Amino acid sequence: MFQLFRKDVLKCLRVDERFVKESDHADLTCTIAFKIAKEEKRNPLDIARELAERLEPVGYIGKIEVVNGYINFFASEEFLEDTINTIIDTDENYGNLRFEGKILIEHTSANPDGPLHIGHMRNSIIGDSLARIFRKAGFDVTTHYYVNDMGRQIAIAVLGYRLFGLDNAKKPDHAVVDVYIKANEEIEKNPELEKEVEKLMLDYENFEGDAVRDFKFVVERALEGIKQTLRSLNVNHDEYVWESEFLRNGYVDRVLSILEGRGLIERDGAWFVKLEKPVILRRENGTTLYITRDLAYHLWKGERFERFINILGSDHKLYGRQLSEILDLINLRKPEIVFFEFVSLPEGSMSTRRGKFVSADDLISKVYEEARRIVEDRDLSEDEKDRIAKSVAVGAIRFDFVKVAPEKPMIFDWSKALDFERQTSSYIQYSHARCCSILRKAVKSGMPELEFRPEICTDIERRLVILLSKFPCVIERVIDELKPSYIAEYLLSVSNVFNEFYRGHRVLGEDSEVRMHRLAIVDAVRIVLRNGLDLLGIEALERM
RNA sequence: GGACCCGUAGCCUAGCUUGGACAGGGCGUGGGCCUCCUAAGCCCAAGGUCGCGGGUUCAAAUCCCGCCGGGUCCGCCA
Incomplete structure (x- = not known):
């Protein structure tokens, strides 16, 4: 989805795409004014203003602003609405791209x-x-x-x-x-x-x-x-x-x-x-x-x-x-x-020959035991506890490895591997479970209708939707650069923004319009987290 | 000796390809938040010479050169 918005911005600007970047201050920003300022020895702010005046907001572009020489682009309400609807409609297929070809991964x-x-x-x-x-x-x-x-x-x-x-x-x-x-x-x-x-x-x-x-x-x-x-x-x-x-x-x-x-x-x-x-x-x-x-x-x-x-x-x-x-x-x-x-290992490199290594089996079972210990006093059946501990453990391990860029050396540390306070994968699983819990309750109370209303979006909701729209781009970046760590980083930021949303926004207690609107957002977050975790081989638990 | 990789707060990590708006997160530390959708959560605070030194530039964590520290490789091994 985000790519479509990006395309519109490029169409509108007609500049080299190198000058169009993501930013904290806008959905997309353009830095071309700095480049021109250098060539013409003029003030970037003036140039940006002149350029922006001539720009027509086309397609998904909602607003164009100039700040400090940056030309900032904001997506339209229509874009937000289409994003949420696309995610909910395509569900498990959201994020699918149209590449073709036979690939072997060894x-x-x-x-x-x-x-x-x-x-x-x-x-x-x-x-x-x-x-x-x-x-x-x-x-x-x-x-x-x-x-x-x-x-x-x-x-x-x-x-x-x-x-x-x-x-x-x-x-x-x-x-x-x-x-x-x-x-x-x-x-x-x-x-x-x-x-x-x-x-x-x-x-x-x-x-x-x-x-x-x-x-x-x-x-x-x-x-x-x-x-x-x-x-x-x-x-x-x-x-x-x-x-x-x-x-x-x-x-x-x-x-x-x-x-x-x-x-x-x-x-x-x-x-x-x-x-x-x-x-x-x-x-x-x-x-x-x-x-x-x-x-x-x-x-x-x-x-x-x-x-x-x-x-x-x-x-x-x-x-x-x-x-x-x-x-x-x-x-x-x-x-x-x-x-x-x-x-x-802290004491040096591993060697199978000399028996100096930590086996995967050992790590898996120790992390599992720790997860099991944490889940022990929950009000869940034994089977469920076991299943949750298992997928939390696998998630913790997989995420710990995948989140670090491959070119970084790692030193394995037992106390860190077993410290669930710092396990970011369970944080993502937890965020997903929270979504599921809200949706489950909505169904139970018989009012599970979803309808996104862009005009009542709060700032955080808007940020969240924009972030969700980027999921396919993240996948494309991994295809280009062969770095699965991008998915990990992305899911973490979705969880962050979602939890911020969760804190300040009630869903079920609201009137029907707001409730339907927020349920749509929650469902979309659920889908993106679930699809994303799936890409990392981590189970998206519905409760934990 | 030559080649490649890494070096971001006490610890871990993102950003570096394509230089720009206050270097993002997490753990740990100090403080606050559960009569309300799961507190595996949220908020606030303290904590940084982006390894060091030069250079290029209006602008460098990011580009260039030199150095330092750590890792790896240089088999009629795999």
């Missing part, structure tokens, strides 16, 4: 050598939120978990499994990491074992007997646990794609022969492509490397999708550049990569 893709830890969660949450937002925008989205079943660390986990067996009493991914950690210790004590690891890798790459069976078993056990964790976080993958598949289906050979065909492969025993640094694609012993299979994967992606987005930790920046450069050399489509900085 995220999480943690090595299946143990459970997800809080660093992986950042990946999953960014990726899953982006997938939801891209779907909302109209794209045909598929999500992949790229299963790294061929790595050295998987070989070590397999070695651990052979030496110690898996503890069946434990969640399978935790059982895998136990033997993975022990195997690493074992190797450190006895470097001879190194040879066994190498042999395992070689056997697996050549699809030889026991190795295939054991790799498959260990990887599947780990994935079983990982999937369970992801499910509890409302994170979904459409497909799990195993890296070794690209060896079997010929894509590795294909990508190598394309490179060979372009004369890009050099040899000195190993095969490599010479970028700034040589990138090895094939070892002397004939086996492939991670990047080789990933190139094959991207060849495969390019044949099926118009765009692909990968979510990667920033330690993969150089890797990502190398991958992209090689794809470029053979004219294949490159991935768009979202890098996120590390989540570390």
Whole structure:
């Protein structure tokens, strides 16, 4: 909706859209007068006045004002009315955009050598939120978990499994990491074992007997646990794609022969492509490397999708550049990569290998317990308490990760993770529940009619409606910049303004005209909060 | 050594792409608000050299240069 108003302002002004901005002082403001003032060495205020005099308020423009050289635009009453009506009419479809195209989003893709830890969660949450937002925008989205079943660390986990067996009493991914950690210790004590690891890798790459069976078993056990964790976080993958598949289906050979065909492969025993640094694609012993299979994967992606987005930790920046450069050399489509900085512990960075990490499962269950404790003395059934605590916990976790811009490093702190005073996601859920509660009571009293009346809007109501009109723009910005944190920030501001409205405005106690008007606003807020929370994979609770 | 990212009140964070109207929030601190739609809420107050130093500009948290602090990467690992 807001875009329509913006278009009208641009049509009216006919200036470059860079000079039209959002502002605290107006719905939109134009700073062109400053630019002209500079060129003509005149007072910006005079210029703004002259310009404004010639402007015709068209379409949704209600009022134009000049202050301090800014030309301020205010949306019309008609705009406010159309906004509310559109939101209520389109309901769960409000915010849908008309983008098209097949997109692949690959995220999480943690090595299946143990459970997800809080660093992986950042990946999953960014990726899953982006997938939801891209779907909302109209794209045909598929999500992949790229299963790294061929790595050295998987070989070590397999070695651990052979030496110690898996503890069946434990969640399978935790059982895998136990033997993975022990195997690493074992190797450190006895470097001879190194040879066994190498042999395992070689056997697996050549699809030889026991190795295939054991790799498959260990990887599947780990994935079983990982999937369970992801499910509890409302994170979904459409497909799990195993890296070794690209060896079997010929894509590795294909990508190598394309490179060979372009004369890009050099040899000195190993095969490599010479970028700034040589990138090895094939070892002397004939086996492939991670990047080789990933190139094959991207060849495969390019044949099926118009765009692909990968979510990667920033330690993969150089890797990502190398991958992209090689794809470029053979004219294949490159991935768009979202890098996120590390989540570390107060005592330093995490390490699965050394068992130094906070598992996602641990975090989820502790946050759940805390939420459950808070909800305990409410007048609700046990089932309801459980459900509320669960979605408040998931919301708290997801929101905490998604609200921070990906390029910011995070230091995990238990006391903060468990402090519900600072949980902004439950604040948004609460605001939504408040809306629901009002609407529920309106229905109960048999007068749930909604009719927005722009002419009786108070300042806060007006601010709220303008804010609601921006929801689709926020989604579009995320599509442009791949930053789901914008949604988090937006929902927070909607909740802020709504709560301010709630404090000063009674709804149910008012006469029918005001009551219907405010019920319409409350319903619209409810819809935007619910649709927005959905984009972040957080349940919009109707009561809490 | 080279490359990339981050540095905003006691703590966390938005804004930086495209320079402009008092740098927004949150936690914590001090004070106030439930005979009224959920107090997981609201209001008020204190708290800032926007890492430091230069430069560009009428105007810099935002652009440029240099430095400092923290993180990451630079494997025939993934």
